Amino acid sequence: MTTFEQEWARLKAGASTDVSTRLASADGWGNGGDSGGLRSDKKAWTAAASGVGTLKEIVKTALTELERAQKSPGGFDPLAVIPVMGPTAAPGSQCIAAQREVYTSWKRYLDDVSSRCDAIKGRLEKAGEDHYKNDKAVEGAFDELEKRYKDTPQVGGQSRGR
Amino acid sequence: MDYAALKALQPSEFEDAAAGYRATRDLVSGAKDILEQRIAGRMQADLEGEAASAALKQLRELWQNFHYVQVECGLLTTALTALFSEMEAAKKKLEAAVEDARADKMTVNADGSVSYPAGGEKVDGKVPEGGKVTGSAGGDRGGSPLDPVDPSSLADALDRQAAAQHPNPYFGRAIEYANRIAEAVKEATEADELWAPKLRRLTADDDLTVSAKDWIDVEKDTGGVRKAAKSYLDDIKPPPQHGDPIANAAWWRGLSPEEQDAYLSLHPASVGDLDGLPAEVRDEANRTVLAESRARVTEERTRLLAQEPTKTKVLYDPETGSPVGKVDTVEWTQWNDRKKKLDNAISGMDIIQRRFEQTGTGDLPKAYLLGFDPFANKDGRVIIANGNPDTADHTAVFVPGTKTVLGNIDDEIDKSDRLWRQSNKLAPGESTSTITWFDYDAPLSAKPGDSGHIDPEARHDSYASKAAPTLRHFLDGAEAAHRSATGDTAHTTLIGHSYGSTVIGDTTKYPSDYRVADDIIAVGSPGMQVDRAADLGLNPKHVWAMAGGGDDKWVREGGRLAGLGDNRVIPTDPAFGANLMESDSPSHGGFWAEENDRPSVSLENQAKVIVGRYDDVKLDREAHW
Incomplete structure (x- = not known):
């Protein structure tokens, strides 16, 4: 779970600016799966x-x-x-x-x-x-x-x- | 600063600190996006009630904290980078002078003075003695001719004269090194004194409530840093003078990331308005403009409300002296006009903010604020996109019509939202961006009596012909930004509602290196200033028109009478030659109806064109020419 270090390394490398997507999916806070909303x-x-x-x-x-x-x-x-x-x-x-x-x-x-x-x-x-x-x-x-x-x-x- | 201080100074401390603030800005900006797109939106979709509202209020405050950190850390990054570049230059100058002195067998002393050895031809049997000189910083010592009013030039001349007469040849060179050292120290001192107060102004607020006053401070800080960074910014290539969007895009691509950061943080209003720049960049800039505008407008409104002038005065009959009636005072009318303007601005800003918070509800993607100025034109400017247009496969630009003002832009944004949802549903694997473009003075009256106008404004083409170059400029910018991002173009549809279609008709008359759009849809059009679809510069099979029931006929026929079409032809006429789409809209405003998420025929037809499913569009009449 060194996702933030990875994220940081990636950010510094300037690979992408879409921090939110990566961080979010890294933490399991993605938008996939239950798109129908929480019950x-x-x-x-x-x-x-x-x-x-x-x-x-x-x-x-x-x-x-x-x-x-x-x-x-x-x-x-x-x-x-x-x-x-x-x-x-x-x-x-x-x-x-x-x-x-x-x-x-x-x-x-x-x-x-x-x-x-x-x-x-x-x-x-x-x-x-x-x-x-x-x-x-x-x-x-x-x-x-x-x-x-x-x-x-x-x-x-x-x-x-x- | 003195010699010892500059010698000990490590300019890299500023550079390192700048990197820390840049990282903070990027991370916090990511946190802000997550909060907006994945937490607040979803919470709004899933939870209702007072408890959820109270929680959302706290999330909104947190969002403000993130935004504040993002903007201030952006400023700090630029300030420290500019400071670093100035200190680094001074330090290098110093080191070069010290190096040269040492290579010339001299000693640089702790106070910056230079000691030189004995040397030269013997005078009276003795080699001229060594000594010590202290330099002075002057202006240009580059061998310019003597200027009698410039003391530094005079000093130069005296130095040269003294050196020429001195028996020890080291003497003159020692003065030169010492002067170079003094100049480096002077430059560093000037930078130090200029920047220290500017940096201190960028101290974080001591409480977590981001108030209007805080944003006003941020705006002042930006001005301060911009002024101080002038010499640093002068080294950066400025944006092209005439604002050609293709040139703007190339200019931006040519800047280093640090230079882009500097422009973005120091010139948010102009960067946000610069057609051809990436949507991400314009959005970030315009969100700063939005926060600062909101603060300014809120403060002004508070002040205004506290100073309401006397509303009416009594009129007296000049002969009898008895009162005959009451009228509003001039002061009150002016006061009330300003109040209305501020209310319009606040209402528009609330709408935009609400749209940001709706990201994630009803599957809406991130919103990009591509243009914002509450007081631009007569009734404000808002250009807002659903989804990133730079990377989208399909882009639709929606131009609203008569009576649009900033304060009621929610109706128009709502249409764009529906277009996005239905398009996205039709082409789930492809990306779509729908843009609401409101950057013109829309006519405020469509029929006599509206807004108190006897002669309705929408009868005249002047509003459209004024809007046309602005829209053309924006469209070229969107295409240039798309090409920058992907190397390719998006399938682009221009949709004009009512008078908005007149604006589009005028826009097609402006020549450009790029095509205006792949498809044009005229919805409830009163005329497009051309009498043939082909005159829009497109193959007529890519020109689409639709009509509604009820008052829609009135609007279209009114346009025909007023001459908004050419030769009294309007887009729904057979003579025009466009595809006439089926429509179930009962009125001029009902073309975007949804029921339980199911689109009306008129809405779905527009969405089908947006995603290029031409064969699926339901037609009443096919295009012909």
Whole structure:
């Protein structure tokens, strides 16, 4: 099951851009076979959960790639990591410092997206296992996520390091 | 930056980081496709109710996260690639200068100064001593003539003069090396100062709600990177000036993947609109345009609603001074016009978004947004395909008619969906793409009284003749992109409904290197500006017409009277010479009816032409000429 590494190798080779088809079929989340649609609600919830699981794996792969790309062949130079103070004061490259800050922010963002996938997947699974009492309870579980990821205008948008 | 910093800098750090963002963008873009095409669509097909809606809402938010990551990481890829290329150039310049200095027996010191040895002819019995010089970065030191107002040129001249007078011949060369070093450091410093703030702007949002403000930020970031990357972009061959689709296709093929990425992320609106480019690329660009437009329009609407002017004012009789009635104020009317425009745009964007989410339901394939601008023409532009037209065996381009606006484009997209489903059913082993093409000002009135027009707009050919070159351009682009992708052409059918068929008639008058289509279907046509099918440039057996009941006759005969056909001949006339297809449509709008997935005769006949099953088409009258 090194499908993502394979997928990645293929992507890098530039063989095709149709990631979704390959990834999807690799995970058994294909569209073949039961094109007539899923018969029971339970199956539909479970299938959606498995699909979101695939999404999470992709996000994790992206995180790995992002991290790997940060390790230059010479390894980290600890001196270079020290943030440069002021706009022109220091002799070092401001871009190196900026690049690393930006990386940290995207690593965090993708980590958050990965957690969001987990949270959605968990609820979809539970819905498929009849864990919730009724439709209303399922709705409530998803609405709770809505609150969790609410926008933070005072620190969002314009605060993105500007 | 100083000499030591540039010497220590590894530009490859930027290149490697760019590769990481490129990978992230590609992977997340794949995740977005899976979510759209295999999870959300299927869930909508299989599940109903409040619970499913709440779950879908969360999936939609996740989709937004993916889209946001995709676009921002695309920008980061381009920004870091441009930065790498500038730093790499500066670093190479530095290394070459240091190398040359060393080969010339000099020493480059830790501060970038150059020490030279003793040398030259003895002066007073002594060999002239060695020394140390520090370079300065100026402008062009390439031996240009002295320009008295350019201090760097003056500095050059002074350097040369000093070198010529110096007894040690190493001195002049040391100055040259030191200056080259200083210039490299200056270039690196400039790139560093230019890019550092641009990079920081590309920091990820700190929450997972992708709001309108976030998309507005993305659009600003794009502008910032585009400006900073100017010198990098200047090295990339720009798109052909006159936008010939065949030349556009060749231009795109000639770019490296990095250059394609740069164009796509920095110029989404123009790339999305460029006929001849691959459907995949245009779709990605236009989805960015869609997200950014939605943000802008939503924000503007919110502001607008908060500032509604006084609606009416009372009119007074100038003589008696007593009130005689009320009228809408000019301010309110302007305000209301703008509001209507924004509402139209939002409604159209909702429709497109809904179509994306329908992928996977009712077997619908991925939708490709080939053109989008909420404010193009008078009522917006939408070009959207079911399935990839670049690789399809059969492509149908559907041109809608009178009264089409962005806000009601769902009716037209729905027709294209039905055409796709039925065509696909008829030719399951072959791939079909059906495209809704709405990139013209459609007349807003078909008969007197519509939209308050006494003289109906659809009586005039001007709307069609204006649309024709745009459609021709699009069709050539679709063919060029298909040839790029497969080396071959698709079987192409042009379908015009009502006034849309008039647009097609005018379009065939534009000469091009490519044929206009293999088949043309005129549905409920009021006239095609020609009186013979053969005048469309096709063998008449590949020209098809159909009529409906009820008001359809009115539309066709109205067109005849208005002169939309040539010599008062319309496509359903025997004199026209086209195949007259059987039709069970009860009205002008009912040609695409389905019942329990079973097509009406009129719908199935169109689908049969689309997939080239000509012998199966049910005819009332065969083509003749």
